[in-house]
Amino acid sequence: MHSVYCKNISKIYHNKKKALNNVSFSFKGKGILSIIGKNGAGKTTLIRILATELVPTSGTVIIDDINIVKNPEEIRKNIAIIPQEARAVQWLTPKQTLISYLMYRGFSYSESKKLAIESLKKLSLTKNLNTLNRLLSGGTKRKVLVSYVLFSGAKIIFLDEPTTGLDPISRSELWNLLKKLKDDYLIVLTTHYLEEAERLSDKIILIDDGKLVAYDSMDGLRKKIxxxxxxxxxxxxxxxxxxxxxxxxxxxxxxxxxxxxxxxxxxxxxxxxxxxxxxxxxxxxxxxxxxxxxxxxxxxxxxxxxxxxxxx
Amino acid sequence: MNTKKKLNQIFASILLNSIYAMKNYPIMFINTLLSPLSMLVIIVIVSRGALIGVGIEGAFIMTMLSGGLSLQGDLSHLKNDFKLQDIVVSSPTTSFIYMIGMGLSELIYIIPTLIVLLILAILFIHATIVQALIMLIALIIIFLFSISLGFFLSTFTSDVMQSWGMTNVISTLLSTIPPVYYLITYIPMPFQYIAYISPTTYAAEILQSITGYLQITPLNFYVDWLVLIILTVIMLVLSIRKSRWREN
Known part of the structure; x- marks a missing residue:
């Protein structure tokens, strides 16, 4: 059972911009937790704080009973992120990308190679194993990155706008994949595709101008109007x-x-x-x-x- | 975390940044060979062979320095264009392990150059084993300095163009202008002090004096070591403590 507990998280950047303002919520279990909001609402700031990339200005974040603001190293073996605008390194092949990324998680070369092939197979990318990433389509490149988190050993996955820029077919393929994964992982994703959040999410966080406007299941949100x-x-x-x-x-x-x-x-x-x-x-x-x-x-x-x- | 996992993480950087890159694009291999050797050729021609030993030592220093400084451009590219740093920050790999791995990956690139320079050094410098060991230690320190500097700067850059520009400026300031390919005595006296701003001047003095190209007092020799080590430790501490890894 995974748990994410956030209390009064605020983030003020060096340029004095208040990106998050006293955001509090908690989530328990597996499934998909979506963070939605318009551009600049604070979605990426929130997911980067949860993924230990960014230190909040104030507030508490506890994931799986670990205070990740104070002890980020302790949670990092259990989490993985695909940041917004992340791209598969273009001078590598999908197999090479996954091998090196998995080795950053601590796997040996032989383990990483085995997991990389298995992961790419699971995402139907076998025929692209040895093609340079730069020659792959946008959707396939995105899948390569998602395949990395699948076998990373992490059980809590953060995906920052995973389908942005994808064509409808690639997006739909990725949605199907995420639906399959939600039984085994806690996936926190940000999106500005409201349809995406509606189709995939167990719980939805709606933020606007850094403030939490609503946090509920889709049914719960429906009752709010x-x-x-x-x-x-x-x-x-x-x-x-x-x-x-x-x-x-x-x-x-x-x-x-x-x-x-x-x-x-x-x-x-x-x-x-x-x-x-x-x-x-x-x-x-x-x-x-x-x-x-x-x-x-x-x-x-x-x-x-x-x-x-x-x-x- | 156990040592084996740390070694795997170090090897990840070596694979990603050098072995796979050279395997997929062999031109990368040739690129690093050209810059220090071309400078060496110019020095030898201009000095009519008189400065070949100093030139080889200078090429060693520049190779180690540029190897570390290339790290800045590479890391900046990986960070800003592929978001690799963000992915690694949220993984069990620490900033120190990432820096060491990436630093070693740059070392892989300069191995061919080092082999060529080693052959030239055997032919023209005739150093004893002790002299060679002292030179090796000074070169390792310069490499540590440059990868620390490269890593530190890369974490602050927001664009690879900015990073490439910075690398070229630093490389020129630290290896082309200071007395690395020539002797410090060639610089008129008041300006010699400016040369001592660069850590490469101390490394060059160590190499040039140990092989007899430059005459300095034993005190100067020890001061050179002391300053070189202090500057490297400062840079190393800065890169570990003050680099922008997990952002504030």
Missing amino acids: KYNYSILISNNIQKMPKFINVKYKIIKGLNSGYQILTNEKDSEKITNILIKNNIKFSINPVSLEDIFYYLVKKTISEDSDNSDNDEY
Whole structure:
């Protein structure tokens, strides 16, 4: 059973930028813990502190009962990180990359060679064993790095934006891999792909401007907003029809259209009105993206005051 | 952690930074041979052969120095472009083991140059075993100084271009301008003191005096050793204690 306990972590950089502000949370067990937030929210700072790369300005971080702020060396055999923008060293082949990376973990050359081949096989990279990394596709290069953590001996893995820059197919392959791994590892990942966090995570940390906005499971986060359906109107409409005796919230500006958040009962009434007014729409249960925008409140534009009314 | 694991971690750096790199790109092998030998050729031609012994000793010092300083560029490249340092920081490898491994990986690159210089030294310097041992110790100290300096600086660089520029400047300041390829007596007196800012001047004086190219007092000889050792220890401590490994 793994555990991560963070209490009041703050980080102020030398340029006085406050990257994290009293962030507290705890997680126990295996699975995927996602940290989401917009660019510059503090995701990378948080994951780098957890991976013992960065010392927090204040606060306590305890992983598997080890205070990693005071004793980082003690946890390092159990953790591994693939940093944001990490690339497989281009003058090496995947096999050579893994052998040397695994030897940094303390494995002997023969153990590393065996593990490297096994790991690359598990990720279907056997045919690329001896191809120079620089000749591999972006997705394959990323897989090479992920394969390193698989057999590193670490049981807590930190992945900082692992799928950024990958094409949809490579991203989907990596998601499938992470889903398989979550039974054996505690994976902490940062992402700004909300769909990624929604599909993979057992728990989600939402941070904005260095502050923890929410921390819960996907179901728990859904309960944080009083609406459970999202109606998207993507085309421009002259005038929004009036919805009487229904509870809803309109967010203007999302994807250049309107979004109406409502509950299951009232969604039927609203969609009927939209159909009558010949307005095209799509309806879905609220997603992490909806929750994110709702909690962070960054997309509400000129209609925000009106949209806060539940009825009109 | 046991010694075997530490040796594995040291060997990881040697594999990654030199053996695999040379295996995949043999041109890397030739590159390190050219710079010190080209300087040696110039010195020999300009002095019409009179400074060949001093030139060989200078080439030894420059090879050891540039080997260590290359570490700065390589580490900076690995740190900033591949995020290797971030990966290693979160592993059981310590900064000291990483520095030693990477330092030794640079030594692998300079082995061919050292072999060529050794042959030239046997032919032209005719040092005794004791003299050769003293020279070897001074060269090892200079190498330790340069890898400590290279490692220390690499942890602060944020871009490989900045690092390459810094390496060239330091290499020129520490090996081309100071009296490494020539005798300190060639420098007019008030300016000789400036030469003593560089640790390579002390190493060169040790090598040149032990083989009879430079006449210095026994006191000077011991002071040279003392200063060289003190500067290297300071640099080593700085690189272990003050380099930016786990960031604050």
